[in-house]
Amino acid sequence: MKYKIQKAKVEDVPHIYKLVNKFAKKNLMLPRVLNEIYEKILEFFVIKYKNKLIGCAALHITWTGKDQEVLAEIRSLAIEENYQNKGLGSSLVTKIEKEAKKLGVEKIFALTFTPEFFKKLKYEVVSRDTLPHKIWTECINCPFFMECKEVPVVKQLK
């Protein structure tokens, strides 16, 4: 299957929005608002097949303070249903890891409802208190704040 992974463009935003929120409605991932996707478009990578957007993921850098590791988070990872289980999700994560390494990121993590997928990519499930407090600050805006079921998974890049 000939697909392309590339940096997202502004024209991709409505498609990313649709894809992410389709899965969010099924409680498989967190919802994102349109405005946020526009503002964070530089963080997004997309997969296209015959010019159609079939997957997306974002790389979000977090600086947690002097003398601490530079962390990055994989966010909003989604592959269209008809294209799942073909290795595309894995390829997108690998691309994000490469970009993170290029930027000097030492450790990458995700908060996920599908830890099994990440385990296959050598991520380790960790307890919440091993990640810095700062990464939880956005949780206050999350609809699942009071009953969060996301599992933190981590991979050391350096």
Ligand SMILES: CC(C)(COP(=O)(O)OP(=O)(O)OC[C@H]1O[C@@H](n2cnc3c(N)ncnc32)[C@H](O)[C@@H]1OP(=O)(O)O)[C@@H](O)C(=O)NCCC(=O)NCCS
């Ligand atoms: C999770 C998701 C991104 C995986 O993408 P994908 O392209 O289907 O995954 P891949 O084909 O690269 O799968 C790699 C491996 O992970 C496994 N896997 C894929 N999705 C899985 C899931 N939801 N649960 C457990 N294992 C999964 C595959 O079976 C495959 O295993 P194998 O190597 O032994 O065959 C995709 O299913 C998806 O978009 N799901 C809906 C949204 C979602 O859950 N996003 C994740 C939020 S962090």
